[in-house]
Ligand SMILES: *[C@@H]1O[C@H](CO)[C@@H](O)[C@H](O)[C@H]1NC(C)=O
Ligand SMILES: *[C@@H]1O[C@H](CO)[C@@H](O)[C@H](O)[C@H]1NC(C)=O
Ligand SMILES: *[C@@H]1O[C@H](CO)[C@@H](O)[C@H](O)[C@H]1NC(C)=O
């Protein structure tokens with residue numbers, strides 16, 4: 001009996017992991033194809049929780065190259081349940097083929113909720 005109960009609890013623990021991160025925030029960013037500087041973009045994502053109670057994130061554009069990692073803030077305090085945001089790609093970011101998007105904690109940018117695949121900005 002004790003064995004059965006601990007086996008059940010282990011299964012329940014494994015099932016719970018994908019449903020909630022430590023923050024309760026689930027964001028799955030869509031990876032863009034190619035963005036053009038100065039053009040309008042609709043970035044979309046799916047969020048597993050919500051509406052209204054699923055928290056907010058900051059959306060960062062991240063360029064990784066020989067110089068290092070450079071973060072640009074695209075949007076702040078984005079409600080996760082929106083599932084889409086409109087913005088203009090900044091004109092002062094360098095052309096690069098190694099950008100990613102990150103949805104991060106509002107105050108702790110090291111707390112990354114999701115990261116897109118790599119894409120280009122021309
Ligand atoms: C964001 O980070 C701060 C500082 O680490 C933490 O206190 C807060 O709970 C985090 N927010 C979420 C929604 O995880
Ligand atoms: C995020 O969405 C993509 C495309 O719909 C899907 O393939 C992937 O499994 C999702 N990732 C998570 C962690 O849900
Ligand atoms: C973004 O969404 C708006 C409103 O739904 C639409 O009018 C516009 O064409 C979209 N832009 C792109 C680049 O998809």
Ligand SMILES: *[C@@H]1O[C@H](CO)[C@@H](O)[C@H](O)[C@H]1NC(C)=O
Pocket residue numbers: 064065066098100118
């Ligand atoms: C591209 O970015 C990834 C991280 O997103 C990094 O591991 C890789 O080294 C970068 N490539 C170049 C050529 O800088």
Ligand SMILES: *[C@@H]1O[C@H](CO)[C@@H](O)[C@H](O)[C@H]1NC(C)=O
Pocket residue numbers: 063065066067068070094
């Ligand atoms: C690396 O990226 C940064 C900012 O995104 C840029 O200022 C720098 O010139 C780039 N370095 C190279 C070697 O392309």
